[in-house]
Amino acid sequence: MIVGRPIPWLGIAPLLLFLLVLLVWPVLSLLLDSLADGAGVLGHYQRLWETPIYRRALGTTLMIASLVTVLSVLLSYPLAYLLATSGPVAARLLLFVVLLPFWTSALVRTAAWIVLLQRNGVLNSLLTGSGLLAEPMAFVYNLSGVLIGMTHVLMPFVVLPLYAAFRGLDANLVQAARGLGAGSGAVFRRVVLPLTAPGVLAGGLIVFMNALGYYITPALMGGPGQTMIAELIAYHLLEALDWGMAAALAILLLAVTLAVFALFQRFFSLERLWGGAAGGGVASPLAGERRGPGGRLAALAALAVAAFLIAPIVVVFPMSFGSSPFLAFPPADYSLRWYVSILDNPKWWRATVNSLQVAGMAVVLASLLGTAAALGLSRLRGRFTGWLEGLFVMPMVMPAIVVALALYYFYAPLGWLGTLWGLALGHTLLAAPFVFITVRAALKNLDPNLELAARGLGAGWSTVFLRVWLPAIWPGIAGGAVFAFIVSFDDVVIALFLTNIRTRTLPKVMFEGIAHEIDPTIISVAALLILVSLTVLVLNLLLRRR
């Protein structure tokens, strides 16, 4: 042991304490709440099992999550293939098409999809206008709406690891298979599929896990037949005021999600999953492969998928410049009318200021806690590390609605509901794992000899930290902070539960607007938010390049 080594627990303690107070304790009380019932210890759970509504919601949740997972995988293959086989410029452009929606808030995308798909929406006017359909078709407020919306939101979680798997594929293997007489189909089935399967499985599990607890999209794009558990939780809390039942539903959802996560942890690591998005500069080994007929078909399918990904983003801009109070694509004439109406409405201003304040607090706090924890953990040896690492990423794994509910119950008796800093603490909870993971990854890439070299050259501990570690993990901290900002700025679910009319954030105002009726102001706000995402994405790509 080296004298003067700072104690690792000093770095770990803050985040650990924070999570114990704001996550572990609230979730445990949630569990107690779910058990406390006049009808006996398991009364709520018994009702859950016996009432058809709940059973059906559970079935619907599993079915929708499975369908979204399958759709995500199916659509991801051609896209990842095209990404990996395109030249550097085309690949970068295509990656941008994947990443832009990924970085755009789910709420904005949902709003755009509704505008595209609703009865008098863009798609229906195109189809009826061209005579392909006599009557407008119902794409939204039913199963297809939920599937389209959720697949769009979650698909990048498969595309990115799959792309990484494709990039890792040795081009010689494909050539060897060709040389041995395999056609495109055989190459795909016998070589590409087995080698990329782990990436797909990892991404698929993440999609499934996320889909289980999804709230926004099914709530806004589904109909009564698509009620999922998350919606039931919100209903019991906000409308039926049955806190015990809401707690029981949340615990059930949490249990299923954690089971899936345990399965994921058994075979994969979260860090590996995020590695896929990192590659940008280096040419893929498969780039420049000549496409056979199967390859051309796949490329065509990939272009269709890319169009699916980017369509809602693209469509928002011209529509936001329309002048009529009815949304139309393309608009009959252009004006800045709806942007002016945002400026005129103090509701949007106040919400924006609230959002920025909360995000500011959350980013600072999450960056400090996450960085300290990653540094502390990197110095720790022993069996604790695995447990701590699991706990530190837990808020990322847990469905947002469960976190929101636990915080609601925790805040209510303390009078913290409706405060901006209360929301900021909640967002810190969600955002800290992102900083933790990015900094931890940066530390893992750090050559341990650098520390020895610096100390051998006469550097003390503070110098090693400031001159060796900090510069090395700086991109990790910055990347984590960008994630933290996005997490906070885009969050609807936590804000929905924890804020009131004075402290509501931009996404919450938008959510209320979309749930009520989409007016053109919302589309203009959406366009502005996409510009924010675009800025953040470009910033992040520039950070990565360094």
Added chain:
Amino acid sequence: MASAQDLEFRAITKRYGPVVALRDIHLTIHAGEFFTLLGPSGSGKTTLLKIIAGFETPTEGSIRLGDTDLTRIPVARRNIGMVFQNYALFPHMSVAGNVAFGLEMRRRPRAEIDRRVREALALVGLTGMEARYPRELSGGQQQRTALARALVFDPDILLMDEPLGALDKNLRQNIQLELKNLHRRLAVTIVYVTHDQEEAMHLSDRILVLDEGGVVQVGSPEALYHTPANRFVAGFVGECNLFPGDRTGGYISVRPEKLRVGRDAEGCDLTVPAELSEVIFVGSGYKLLLRSGKLDLIAMVDRPPEVAIHEAVTVGFRASDGYLVQD
């Protein structure tokens, strides 16, 4: 360089739990010496180097530089330069930034730092590369940067942990020559770690052979080659033939160039029948692989052999060319 002082190890033992990494090392490395720690992986050579640097503390024993006891002095105050196996260059600092680091830690004035960085880079032939970053350098240039960084603050001792391992063979030989030259000019004490016996022979004034944490032999390359202390050294330092000695239980070690084959074996003090199994042309001569009973033998000869492969031939050596080694 700083006032030259001997580095002395007194009964150094290092244990990691039940594992003994170093066993009772007594040793003096003389001032200005090029001293190599040689041994297979796991022999404890890197641990010994880390104890000199101060990255590890010995479980028992002490280490002294001249009159100073270094054992408890923290790394930062030891004034020892180190070149790491993978160089450990700071990726976010330029070449000049890397080299200046040690001087900055010593709070030298800026003007002095600039001057000494310039001198150190000139010394290793990197003038003009100041603004480059480590990733923009070739392996050899990275190696030189690491060397300049370790030398720039006039260390008492320069430690090198397999510094040439990552380079290809031609480059390695060039840098070996430069290193020898540099050592002669600067007269700094160099402690060098390698598992490559050829490299150790080329560079060192003296070599310490380590095996399983213990000292096997210390001596000049010539001493190690011609008078190996035991079978391990004989086998590890250069190629050799080991003939079992009949009375003593030890072995007679004969280097391949001393083994005589065919007509040359006539008149030798000891001869054995053998069968030629392979002939390899190595440029300066021929390497013959032979088999005598259960013994595999190697001979280096100037001329092609007189017999064909799988034919019988006599091999022998002069008593003065054999050296008795213990098991």
